[in-house]
Amino acid sequence: MLARLATAALVGLTAHPVGVEVDIGRGLPAVTVVGLGGTAVLEARDRLRAAFGNTGFEWPDRRITVSLPPADLPKQGSGFDLPIAIGLLAAAGSVPPAALEGLWAIGELGLGGDVRAVKGVLPAALAARRSSARLLVVPQANLVEAALVPDLRVAGAASLGQVGEWLVGRADLGRPGPAPDTPVPPVEDLADIRGQHQARRALEIAAAGAHNLLLTGPPGAGKTMLARRLPGLLPPLDRHEALEVTQVFSAAGLLGPDAGLIRTRPFRAPHHAISVPGLVGGGQVPRPGEVSLANHGVLFLDELAEFSRAACEALRQPLEEGEVTVSRAMTSVRFPARFALIAAANPCPCGHLGDSRFACRCSLYDLHRYASRLSGPLLDRIDLYVQAERLTADELTGAAGAEPTAPVRARVLAARAVQRSRQGAENGRLPAAEMADRCQVTPAARRTLGVAVDRLGLSARGFHRALRVARTIADLAGSDRIEDLHVREALSLRHLPIVGDREAQLL
Amino acid sequence: MNRAAGRPPWWTPRVGEREVLLSLAATPGPLPAAVAARLAEGRDPATLLRVHSPDPGSVAARLDGLGLRFLVSGDEGWPLAATPPDPPCAWLFASGPVPPGAAASVAVVGGRRASPLRRAAARSIGAGLARAGWCVVSGGAVGVDAAAHAGALDAGGRTVVVLGCGLDVAYPRANTGLFARVRSGGGTLVSEHPPSAQPRAAHFLPRNRLIAALSAAVVVVEAAEDSGSLSTARAAGSRGAGHVLVLPGAPWDPGSAGCNQLIRDGATLVHSLTDILEELGTTATAPGGSPAGAAAGGAGGWWQLAPAARAVLTSLIDGQLLTPGRLAAATDLPPAALDAALLDLELSGLVRRTAAGVQAIGLPGVGGAAGCPATLPEPRGPPPVTGTVELPPPARVLECGGPGGDDGRDA
Numbered sequence: 001m002l003a004r005l006a007t008a009a010l011v012g013l014t015a016h017p018v019g020v021e022v023d024i025g026r027g028l029p030a031v032t033v034v035g036l037g038g039t040a041v042l043e044a045r046d047r048l049r050a051a052f053g054n055t056g057f058e059w060p061d062r063r064i065t066v067s068l069p070p071a072d073l074p075k076q077g078s079g080f081d082l083p084i085a086i087g088l089l090a091a092a093g094s095v096p097p098a099a100l101e102g103l104w105a106i107g108e109l110g111l112g113g114d115v116r117a118v119k120g121v122l123p124a125a126l127a128a129r130r131s132s133a134r135l136l137v138v139p140q141a142n143l144v145e146a147a148l149v150p151d152l153r154v155a156g157a158a159s160l161g162q163v164g165e166w167l168v169g170r171a172d173l174g175r176p177g178p179a180p181d182t183p184v185p186p187v188e189d190l191a192d193i194r195g196q197h198q199a200r201r202a203l204e205i206a207a208a209g210a211h212n213l214l215l216t217g218p219p220g221a222g223k224t225m226l227a228r229r230l231p232g233l234l235p236p237l238d239r240h241e242a243l244e245v246t247q248v249f250s251a252a253g254l255l256g257p258d259a260g261l262i263r264t265r266p267f268r269a270p271h272h273a274i275s276v277p278g279l280v281g282g283g284q285v286p287r288p289g290e291v292s293l294a295n296h297g298v299l300f301l302d303e304l305a306e307f308s309r310a311a312c313e314a315l316r317q318p319l320e321e322g323e324v325t326v327s328r329a330m331t332s333v334r335f336p337a338r339f340a341l342i343a344a345a346n347p348c349p350c351g352h353l354g355d356s357r358f359a360c361r362c363s364l365y366d367l368h369r370y371a372s373r374l375s376g377p378l379l380d381r382i383d384l385y386v387q388a389e390r391l392t393a394d395e396l397t398g399a400a401g402a403e404p405t406a407p408v409r410a411r412v413l414a415a416r417a418v419q420r421s422r423q424g425a426e427n428g429r430l431p432a433a434e435m436a437d438r439c440q441v442t443p444a445a446r447r448t449l450g451v452a453v454d455r456l457g458l459s460a461r462g463f464h465r466a467l468r469v470a471r472t473i474a475d476l477a478g479s480d481r482i483e484d485l486h487v488r489e490a491l492s493l494r495h496l497p498i499v500g501d502r503e504a505q506l507l
Numbered sequence: 508m509n510r511a512a513g514r515p516p517w518w519t520p521r522v523g524e525r526e527v528l529l530s531l532a533a534t535p536g537p538l539p540a541a542v543a544a545r546l547a548e549g550r551d552p553a554t555l556l557r558v559h560s561p562d563p564g565s566v567a568a569r570l571d572g573l574g575l576r577f578l579v580s581g582d583e584g585w586p587l588a589a590t591p592p593d594p595p596c597a598w599l600f601a602s603g604p605v606p607p608g609a610a611a612s613v614a615v616v617g618g619r620r621a622s623p624l625r626r627a628a629a630r631s632i633g634a635g636l637a638r639a640g641w642c643v644v645s646g647g648a649v650g651v652d653a654a655a656h657a658g659a660l661d662a663g664g665r666t667v668v669v670l671g672c673g674l675d676v677a678y679p680r681a682n683t684g685l686f687a688r689v690r691s692g693g694g695t696l697v698s699e700h701p702p703s704a705q706p707r708a709a710h711f712l713p714r715n716r717l718i719a720a721l722s723a724a725v726v727v728v729e730a731a732e733d734s735g736s737l738s739t740a741r742a743a744g745s746r747g748a749g750h751v752l753v754l755p756g757a758p759w760d761p762g763s764a765g766c767n768q769l770i771r772d773g774a775t776l777v778h779s780l781t782d783i784l785e786e787l788g789t790t791a792t793a794p795g796g797s798p799a800g801a802a803a804g805g806a807g808g809w810w811q812l813a814p815a816a817r818a819v820l821t822s823l824i825d826g827q828l829l830t831p832g833r834l835a836a837a838t839d840l841p842p843a844a845l846d847a848a849l850l851d852l853e854l855s856g857l858v859r860r861t862a863a864g865v866q867a868i869g870l871p872g873v874g875g876a877a878g879c880p881a882t883l884p885e886p887r888g889p890p891p892v893t894g895t896v897e898l899p900p901p902a903r904v905l906e907c908g909g910p911g912g913d914d915g916r917d918a
Contacts (some may be wrong), residue, residue: 197842197843198842198846205649235512243750273700334862347862347863348862348863351861353863354828354861354862354863354864355829355830356830356832356833360863387830387831387862388554389830389831389832390832392832392836448854451854455854455856456853456854458544463634485847488850489846491850492846492847492849492850496860496861496862497862498861498862498863
């Protein structure tokens, strides 16, 4: 006898509908799974057999064939256990076929018959809604996640026994309650930061114009602390963004049990030893990397100079296109990756260049080598540069009294609104071609820029960066045109050379 | 080496002389035993070289190939005739015109690690001296030396580089561009050492005595306690007071401890280009050109700066590297005002910011934007005739034992 229901297979971030067909026919007792199932899918046979036994269901000792169409789509993971089990129960004749009409299921089975959480439930629920599923059965632990998708009936299963009872109408599955109010974790507030006026200002500008930021400074200057304050300055996630963030976390298996919608902007700080696939996504079954986990949030690269050159190169696509493509033999998957980049670096290999307390021990050669490590395509994408300084004793012990996050964020939101209405994108994402139109500068400002090109050795790229940042500073000030003082502030946030090579060549 | 012994123990004139002759002779053929024997007797090497050069044609060809002249003590126009150095110098290799000699030249010396400010001062002094008609002599090292040469070239004047290695070696390599500029700008590179001699630590102190001997006075722009510039100054000082002019430093600045010691020992303190030219006017005859035409340094430019910028620049006056935080503490300026002042100064070319911190690179009226261009100008052609620089009569140039010793006339 044949039973049919549906489930979903995760490819990248999107789940594709997959049929589950279970046939019990005549022949020697055997279980065959066809349809490009991976190891975890094939192992479902053994889990199912044990789960059936331990639940008290009779295992049909006949020839069982499980097919997972479309047959050419590779399938991975343990989420196929539950739908196959339901199909088996139906095919064995213990369930009315009507019960399987429009039914979707996803979940892993334990040997004791318990239904375990799986990753990718949110993408599966979205797929189910797209296919107008009547009901989606998910593990009880994933119920909150599945319930995030509106206009879709979902139910949570705790054990195979419960599912069996429900199929014959003797029990009910768990139903989603009202959306739980996941507490929004307290935002790390700018008021905690003492001193660092320029860095605070740079954070505000970075948030307002979606500019990437590089912080340098000696160890212990508070670079990480500053970076952690950025998500709090960004506007709240709208529902669409929140769903996308949650989807990525779901696909990566990083959503905790009973986790609802993620409503805070993610802050990801991968270690500098991270591999390229870890950073941008990869694996035989492509999984989202850190850049995608930081989607709509902040990616913080501490010790930028320690990241491998390959990793830095790999960041180029996400920084330019806001998404990343992972190509593998079988598939090519695109993950969203639109994040704010904050990088931190020691000013030199020993960390004390420009430190007022400790002398730098690096040779000129060391500095030159370090400078060349730090340059390159990644830095070209970073508009803002700021030096964090070690605090003085006065600043450490003095009253905090600094401006908290809330008013800064209000200014950021206002500036972003101006940018949206003017050009539909933040200044930091403005293509160079549009810059000329959007950046009207006063004659005085133009003069200053001209002198800067001369005296500060500003490159063409540096010029555009300064102009872009000046545009954001003007937006923060509510000014239509870019005034001289906006340009001047932008110039004081420009990249500073590690070694004054111009001077070295001069004499 | 043992400086207290008066002259370095390795030095005997004959060792050096034999080296030159050997080096010259080695290329074309073996050194005749007669030459070696006469050198051992202590005969005048110049005469020996003229009489006994083994294969005059090919030795001359070697020097010609390198574009070098061989100047020998006793020649007419020998630049050290009036001011023989101690220990004496018997010959010089030269690339370019014959150096004008002490009466027309001033040395500008200082350390290799001088602060940008002192380098700017050296450049400004080099330019001012050149405009006043002086030939600027220095050692071609990085730092103050290079700045002084560059200043003289900026002003279209003459300059003489005294090297401690063969002229084809051109050490330090960082200054290769500068040396090319000196050559194309009508300046001269000279050295006691034969072509392809490598720079050695032992070469540099004797080199300094030549710098002093080639100049009417030595201006010490910067000297730490153990600086080589002190040996140049002492060599000049041994000729009498008034030959050593020193830019003073702050009492607590280790980078100028040597300067202050020189002043204590009786050198003349100068604190502007005007001072220097005045001193030269009284203690040495300035050949042509008038000091009045030179740019005056001094404190005047300061009052054109905004108060905040002035405060920042004052804090950087010793040429040290300060972080913005330190500057804020030193000037008591609010962060926004400090940033604005820093950018103003950067745009005027008076300070430079790197990741290491902020450093002054010029002063209003002395260096930087006002005194000299922030970027190296393109090398100019031959120097325009500024003032009437009267060169001493050309030295007789020995074409290395060529019979009759043709005079080089292209000086």
